[in-house]
Amino acid sequence: MKFHFAESWRRALVAAGLVLGLMSGAALAQVGSAVPNINSLSSMGPGALARIIETAVPMEQLLDEMPRGTPMSEMQAMQLGVPSVSPGAVGPRERARRRMADFGYPAWQRGAMQQSGEVESFAYGSGNYNTIYHYNDYLQVPFPVTYAPWRQVGRLLLSFDGGTTYGTCTAALISRAIIVTAGHCVLDNSASSNGNNGYVTNATFVPAYTQGTQQRFGSCEVSYVVTTSGWAADNALRQGDDVAMGVCSTLSGALWNVANGRQPGVQLGWFGFCYNNCTRPYNFMTQLGYPANYYGGGLMTVSQHLEETAVSGGPDYIYGTGMRGGSSGGPHIQNIGWINDSSSFLGFNRTRNVIMAVTSWGFTDQRIKIGGASPISGPNNSNNAAGLFNMACNQARALHGNASCPLLP
Numbered sequence: 001m002k003f004h005f006a007e008s009w010r011r012a013l014v015a016a017g018l019v020l021g022l023m024s025g026a027a028l029a030q031v032g033s034a035v036p037n038i039n040s041l042s043s044m045g046p047g048a049l050a051r052i053i054e055t056a057v058p059m060e061q062l063l064d065e066m067p068r069g070t071p072m073s074e075m076q077a078m079q080l081g082v083p084s085v086s087p088g089a090v091g092p093r094e095r096a097r098r099r100m101a102d103f104g105y106p107a108w109q110r111g112a113m114q115q116s117g118e119v120e121s122f123a124y125g126s127g128n129y130n131t132i133y134h135y136n137d138y139l140q141v142p143f144p145v146t147y148a149p150w151r152q153v154g155r156l157l158l159s160f161d162g163g164t165t166y167g168t169c170t171a172a173l174i175s176r177a178i179i180v181t182a183g184h185c186v187l188d189n190s191a192s193s194n195g196n197n198g199y200v201t202n203a204t205f206v207p208a209y210t211q212g213t214q215q216r217f218g219s220c221e222v223s224y225v226v227t228t229s230g231w232a233a234d235n236a237l238r239q240g241d242d243v244a245m246g247v248c249s250t251l252s253g254a255l256w257n258v259a260n261g262r263q264p265g266v267q268l269g270w271f272g273f274c275y276n277n278c279t280r281p282y283n284f285m286t287q288l289g290y291p292a293n294y295y296g297g298g299l300m301t302v303s304q305h306l307e308e309t310a311v312s313g314g315p316d317y318i319y320g321t322g323m324r325g326g327s328s329g330g331p332h333i334q335n336i337g338w339i340n341d342s343s344s345f346l347g348f349n350r351t352r353n354v355i356m357a358v359t360s361w362g363f364t365d366q367r368i369k370i371g372g373a374s375p376i377s378g379p380n381n382s383n384n385a386a387g388l389f390n391m392a393c394n395q396a397r398a399l400h401g402n403a404s405c406p407l408l409p
Contacts, residue, residue: 056297059185060362061242062361083274087272091148091265124369125320125370141299152207153289155209163202172271173271174389176266177248177249177263182360184360185328203225209298215253216255219251220249226392230378231243240316242358243388247399283306284305285332287331287333288300288302289323289329303323316373319370333355337353
């Protein structure tokens with residue numbers, strides 16, 4: 001239940017001339033066997049963030065039918081290879097007071113949120129009892145959002161029409177200035193008639209967004225976006241290629257003044273991310289996002305679940321969740337958080353805070369409560385995720401200097 005408009009809404013909006021315009025002069029860049037598209041974005045202009053947030057429409061990609069596929073055999077699973085991971089960083093410690101009052105919530109609201117829990121887990125959707133598609137969604141209350149790694153996720157506000165109509169997605173930092181999100185958040189081929197080749201015209205990333213407050217970490221304009229050649233070719237769902245990356249400018253408007261004028265990851269840190277062999281038969285992951293069906297997208301939601309490609313046959317991860325439009329592009333994180341384990345055997349696959357996939361789609365029928373996420377590497381590593389990252393990294397280096405990001409092998 002992620003990012004784009006349902007087809008009926010898409011047609012209505014196009015007919016009304018509300019959404020969909022594009023970037024002119026799209027350039028193609030060869031990266032190995034993939035041909036990602038990369039585009040420069042224009043500025044949203046100063047002072048526009050509050051207005052944009054008020055009017056942004058949650059984008060959502062929707063399917064009408066339950067996906068079917070061939071189960072992955074144990075032998076196939078063994079042949080997948082070990083995932084390749086780029087490490088993340090925590091960033092400096094922030095001396096922030098852990099009080100909800102810091103975020104502008106009145107006393108009655110703080111008490112209600114702390115006592116009621118607000119978001120209940122729906123446990124499972126229609127037809128999913130006694131399956132692996134059970135889940136737990138819950139509110140990430142404001143104060144933990146200011147700590148790593150949660151603060152490395154934020155809302156992505158974007159426009160396809162030059163800045164009159166905005167959509168809202170979710171994105172996450174994977175380097176000092178590079179974010180990862182869904183391909184459909186930055187490129188929509190059905191919007192190509194206005195001369196911008198289907199790309200967003202401008203976008204703003206708001207890390208650790210929390211409604212009703214001055215943003216502790218401010219926001220940064222996204223100057224470039226790049227998506228996979230597979231997504232650029234046909235915008236088809238359930239193909240494992242609904243992945244994109246973007247390059248951020250420096251932060252501005254931050255309540256935490258030390259963040260202003262810096263690349264966002266310098267103070268906030270960033271996630272590690274998988275760029276090779278990211279499709280696993282089963283993986284327990286934490287999904288973060290800003291879905292509009294919870295709190296109007298104004299607060300971060302957490303969904304925890306087992307995700308699988310074995311039963312459905314892949315290439316997308318399938319999982320239970322209640323998140324809908326606005327959560328598109330949100331990270332699916334392996335081993336989130338931190339732990340000190342004194343056990344004699346620490347387990348396998350222990351690397352922490354690694355993004356394996358991004359939220360891609362959900363179902364038109366809200367009773368199903370199943371979503372899909374595109375692994376960053378794509379099916380059989382066809383997304384050339386290292387090449388995708390390196391394209392974004394070269395842009396980040398040109399903007400911020402070579403220390404902004406390391407090129408992947």
